[in-house]
Amino acid sequence: MTVNTHSWGDALKSLCQRRVVAMLFLGFSAGIPLLLIFSSLSLWLREAGAERAAVTYFSWAALGYSFKFVWAPLVDQLALPGLTRWLGRRRAWILVAQGAIILSILTMASIDPAAGESSLTLMAFAAVMLGFSSATQDIVIDAYRIESAEAELQAMMSATYIAGYRIGMIVAGAGSLFLADWFGASSAAYDYQAWQWTYRAMALAMLIGVITTLMIGEPQPSRPRENVIDRQDSARFILLFVLAIGVFVAVFFYSGGIASDLKQALGQALSNRFLAAFLVEAMRLVAALCGAWAMALAVVRGGVVDYSVVERTYLMPVRDFFNRYGWSLAWILLALIGVYRISDIVLGVISNVFYQDLGFSKSEIATVVKTFGVLMTIAGGFIGGLLSIRFGVIRVLFAGAVLSAATNLLFMLLANVGYDMTWLYIVISADNLSAGIASAAFVAFLSSLTNISFTAMQFAIFTSLMTLLPKLLGGYSGSMVDTLGYPGFFLLTAALGIPVLILIIVTARRFDIREHSQ
Numbered sequence: 001m002t003v004n005t006h007s008w009g010d011a012l013k014s015l016c017q018r019r020v021v022a023m024l025f026l027g028f029s030a031g032i033p034l035l036l037i038f039s040s041l042s043l044w045l046r047e048a049g050a051e052r053a054a055v056t057y058f059s060w061a062a063l064g065y066s067f068k069f070v071w072a073p074l075v076d077q078l079a080l081p082g083l084t085r086w087l088g089r090r091r092a093w094i095l096v097a098q099g100a101i102i103l104s105i106l107t108m109a110s111i112d113p114a115a116g117e118s119s120l121t122l123m124a125f126a127a128v129m130l131g132f133s134s135a136t137q138d139i140v141i142d143a144y145r146i147e148s149a150e151a152e153l154q155a156m157m158s159a160t161y162i163a164g165y166r167i168g169m170i171v172a173g174a175g176s177l178f179l180a181d182w183f184g185a186s187s188a189a190y191d192y193q194a195w196q197w198t199y200r201a202m203a204l205a206m207l208i209g210v211i212t213t214l215m216i217g218e219p220q221p222s223r224p225r226e227n228v229i230d231r232q233d234s235a236r237f238i239l240l241f242v243l244a245i246g247v248f249v250a251v252f253f254y255s256g257g258i259a260s261d262l263k264q265a266l267g268q269a270l271s272n273r274f275l276a277a278f279l280v281e282a283m284r285l286v287a288a289l290c291g292a293w294a295m296a297l298a299v300v301r302g303g304v305v306d307y308s309v310v311e312r313t314y315l316m317p318v319r320d321f322f323n324r325y326g327w328s329l330a331w332i333l334l335a336l337i338g339v340y341r342i343s344d345i346v347l348g349v350i351s352n353v354f355y356q357d358l359g360f361s362k363s364e365i366a367t368v369v370k371t372f373g374v375l376m377t378i379a380g381g382f383i384g385g386l387l388s389i390r391f392g393v394i395r396v397l398f399a400g401a402v403l404s405a406a407t408n409l410l411f412m413l414l415a416n417v418g419y420d421m422t423w424l425y426i427v428i429s430a431d432n433l434s435a436g437i438a439s440a441a442f443v444a445f446l447s448s449l450t451n452i453s454f455t456a457m458q459f460a461i462f463t464s465l466m467t468l469l470p471k472l473l474g475g476y477s478g479s480m481v482d483t484l485g486y487p488g489f490f491l492l493t494a495a496l497g498i499p500v501l502i503l504i505i506v507t508a509r510r511f512d513i514r515e516h517s518q
Helices: 008-014 018-037 039-047 052-066 068-077 083-087 089-109 117-147 151-183 192-205 207-215 231-254 256-270 273-301 307-325 327-339 342-357 362-391 393-417 421-449 455-474 477-495 497-510
Strands: none
Touching: 018 039, 018 089, 018 117, 018 151, 018 192, 018 207, 039 117, 039 151, 039 192, 052 117, 068 117, 068 231, 068 307, 068 455, 083 089, 089 117, 089 192, 089 207, 117 151, 117 455, 151 192, 151 362, 151 393, 151 421, 192 207, 231 256, 231 273, 231 307, 256 273, 273 307, 307 327, 307 455, 327 455, 327 497, 342 362, 342 393, 342 421, 342 455, 342 477, 342 497, 362 393, 362 421, 393 421, 393 477, 393 497, 421 455, 477 497
16 A cells, blocks of 8 residues: 655645635535425424424435435536536536525525415425535535545545535524524414525525635546537437436335335234335335336437437446456445445434433533534544545545444443433544544545546445445434344444454555546
8 A cells, every 4th residue: 555645734734725715615505405404494394383294295305415426427517508618617517506505495485384285395395406406516516626636635625625514504503593593483483484584594695605616716627528418419318317307206206105005014014114114115216216217218219318428427437437446446445435434324323312311401412412513523524634634545544434433332331321411522522523534534535536537426426325325224223222222232333343444454455546546
């Protein structure tokens, strides 16, 4: 393994670079929408008197984050008339995504969910549009970050982006609740105008990202001309995408009633409703994906879209990855991507329940975990960025994996100690610092794997893959705790980090970030 290192002075100087600072503000722009879809919106709906069943509409808003790799090729290759010539390919797409986010938030602000079922449905569609627009912004900002800096600077770019993202989440989460309260919203007396002005304020906060986009420079283009879709094929390719997504949504939506009945029947047959729910939802997802694939295949075979266009946009990015690294190393890298965050994510699913079971109040959890913990994550991100520049990404990647697994053992101690604010601060400090360090190094590592000829598509695949298995296992964290107890569960999550360390060691022997960055 070859490790590229720099002095502490070089590491600290990187913090002052214009492009590094710009990522702080772009991260802020990316962090605003997420909680406006989930936690803040759920409180608004609750105050408006929406039934719990109606809130399930809003799970659709998360689809944009889970399947953003599907339309990443559009972002990666299609030019926007007028804007691309004026701003460049990346900045044009960032600006369009930010405009769509602002429009979606303002649309949500114009809808009173207490006005009836039709208004609640409109709110759901607006939330889905916000999720789609926000995921698109994430795709382009990731591509912009990778293309605008060399591999050695990616860890610090990631650290400032993560810091900005967390700050944006605080503003959209705690900040929006404070504003709603200040404008007069309360659970006792619903006030639509209070929430309306709150969401308008969040739309206004997005202007920070818009101004940043207009001030930053466009990365130097490096895409081969033959990999770019020309205008003649653009409209047809968009039609292919819209038809495929339409079929996916239709199958997923209309299968809901059948899925509910099947869950109940299968749950009784297996005597495990959690496993039944997972199997049914997996089949539902596969059916929707097969439907979308069949539609895309029919459109291509019908001659509406040239197969070579589909090959360049979807197949070439995948083929390029395996060609660059070879089949054996490529699968090792994908395995590492898929399991690197497994210890943190599996534990994180049940963490809030754990704190409540120990007797911590909601206000104590909000203060220590949601506020102090976020600050520690930001600090860990900057530390991880500095360490990656000083000692190299692979070394910090390994250290982050060790710390992430080891800090899970501290939760075992907290489980034995019980209610103790001092111990809670200690555990949250260690856990969030290590998570911040690991995240900064991991994002830099993913960036180094990306070929800038297919930046958006490849990075979107990586970020989707990195949460797939951990979230799948996380869904069973409650059952694991019921079986093993909290100490046994935390020991298991720590043990899950051992395969990660082995994969990093194997990777380090065969992979050099400087050689493979392009």
